[in-house]
Amino acid sequence: MRPLLSTTRMRSALFSVSRSSAKTSVPFHRVYTSAVESEDPDIKVVNEWLPTLSGRKATVDAVIDPSWANLLSATIAESPSEHSGLSQPPPLHPRSFKKGDVLPPFWHLIYFHRPTTREQISNDGHELLFSPPSPPFVRRMWAGGSISWNPWYPLTIGQSAQLELSLSKLETKVGRKSGRMVLVSESREHITNANWSVRERRDVVYLKGPGAGSASNDSSVGGSNQAQASEDKPFDFSRSLVPDRIMLFRFSALTFNSHRIHFDLPYVQHEGHSDLLVHGPLISLLLLELCSRHVPTRTITKWNYRAYSPFYVDKPLQLRGKLIDDPKGAGFAELWAVDDQGNVGMRGIVGFG
Template sequence: MSASPQSLDAWLEKQEVVKDTITAFPLAALAATLDRTEAGDVVPPMWHWLYFLPVSPLAEKGPDGHPKRGGFLPPVPLPRRMWAGGRLTFHEPLKVGERAVRTSTIANIEDKTGRSGRLVFVTVQHTVEVGGELKIEEEHDIVYRDAPHPDAPPPKAAPAPEGETWRRTIQTAPVLLFRYSALTFNSHRIHYDYPYVTGVEGYPDLVVHGPLIATLLVDLVRRELPDATLQSFAFKALRPTFANHPFTVCGKPCDDGKTIDLWAKDHEGYLTMRATAAIA
């Protein structure tokens, strides 16, 4: 499959509308997965990713387990794709029983060349509404990359910051990845298929989901500041995190009392994700 930057631009402004009913079971299942006890009917921030799931026939899967490209997302001709980051604004929480509507728009497509080869960044804008009332705004960044070259040097890693106020270590047993994949109907093979992720995509082990790490960073804030209200959250994935090694989520409140600096680091102390939260 080949696609020029000009042909990819034909996907700009393409829209998709998905409706879903906010049900209780996914919340209970993710709470159990994250060792939390959730009460009430309010969807915690970041847990809206349990809804509006892409349900595609198995016959339409691509070689990486995702649906074949060229539907809503553009047919980027690069084999590896990752959730690169995002920016979210939370206006009002979703509640169990509500009928919600998510409108998604392809907002930007950027074709670049980096040290590892060609990179294509796709930004998708989402709005989530209930009865015409805006609940969540989100920008979702996806990066597509070339296959790894066997002689390519490993990407440069940066050490994580020090001086965190909060920290929590997460054990990345494959069952955690399996549960999160199941809850988000994510069939991307890098999260569960060891022969594929090591032999085809060239990673040393199963890859921990970027949105799971982002959710755990917000979860750290919720554990430390249970009465705070999350207003916005922005994150950027910097380096893959791999299964069968623990990683740590860290946080440090800023002097303004409203902003929290957040990051994740792997078992070697390298920075894997950077984030900022704003609370009220």
């Protein structure tokens, strides 16, 4: 069977990671393109907000402390029964990190947090630095992103590093079910010893609240029709797990994430969901962990991914991966996550260096 994407398209998509992750300036111009859109009250709100973003950026210093890495290791600890396709079973105990160890891919999420006060976060718990006006855009969703890792200057345990955070892109869209939305892309460059270690583009979507012209129970950006899994689609390795409330709580704490959709059940139900939502970044991190576990001899240098639909707490999910040979490089891996209904809620491409 054919892979999800051709080798040529994979190479093209991953090459764009490095380019899109570089620092860019945001063109602060009006976002509408027609007379009809110019009269849209939501567009007017966004246009009034745009000038306030000019020059807005932040830096965060951090020490890559081993204790935090060890806590994350315990949070996502795995068991042999969860895996298929492993040549060797995972260790019985979580990994332990010490000074000088290279931080695994995507683990930088537990560091580099701005010390935001209560006044600097919204009612639903997310940071306001690049958030559009609320109301009307009161609902936040992690939509995906792209990351490059520098194999020559990796983040390592015990070292000091700095995050430079800026806005790289902003646009409005209209979803088939979700209505008007604002897509915010953040540029995040992690620097050690005057060299970049991690470059990340983080895509976040802001939606209108329930009853404000958007579907309260539709949290997919890509659309559910794009997120159907084929049960006979081949994969080389997989992991089955059930994210529970303890895992979600611990991950929220480690990532300084106060978004209420991960811990406040009444709030989540008011938003139209049946239960707490699993963090999109947690799914992304677990997919990369799966790949590292099954392909330990290769170094992950790129990751380009997209979220399609939510995953819910206490529901089984399948993490899957397939290796794709590339005669012009070190190869790729397709990674995807499947929920208990058979929907692919996240999909991405890993590039090896």
